[in-house]
Amino acid sequence: QVQLQQSGPGLVKPSQTLSLTCVISGDSVSNNSAAWHWIRQSPSRGLEWLGRTYYRSKWYTDYALSVKSRITIDPDTSKNQFSLQLNSVTPEDTGLYYCARLRYSSGEVFDHWGQGTLVTVSS
């Protein structure tokens, strides 16, 4: 059974860096038939896709245009996890952050999600 376990601080100061980690069990971050994503949710922006990392003989990452200049998603094969870093945060970055697995068999869909981390950007 695939499980995603998130960790990271719930409070970040403006202009600092938001850092979250998603530990994978029951699958591999190097799975050639999946990709690993970060998605956030807020009342003002709804569900917003942030970016992904995936392995196809080499590592790839893609990011949403809205955060492209500030975001990094990194896989860590030694710990079977992946991380999110969002720099220069503002209160607009406050929200519930999810990691998720996207499968490519039977649709290109998010079939497993982490439990969510509520991140508040405030001084």
Next chain:
Amino acid sequence: DIQMTQSPSTLSASVGDRVTITCRTSQTISNWLAWYQQKPGKAPNLLIYQASSLESGVPSRFSGSGSGTEFTLTISSLQPDDFATYYCQQYNTYLYTFGQGTKLEIK
């Protein structure tokens, strides 16, 4: 990015009712659409993929249809467990986008 518009934003219904939620996209996406259910304090849960394929383990009272730019999610006979918020999501491009959600409330 492909814009997603769901309607209605809120829907009040009773147990046993048949309900339909609509999702429209700003450009054609063939049938690359999924539907999710989200309950308070939980992550979204996949219901339908490829517009009309039922995810394993999802009750058969849920069904999806549509292609191109207009899609629907139908619940044939509402059960108490179905009162939640529903989202559509397109995967025509990797710049995945979601609808703003439809909250299904008990009348």
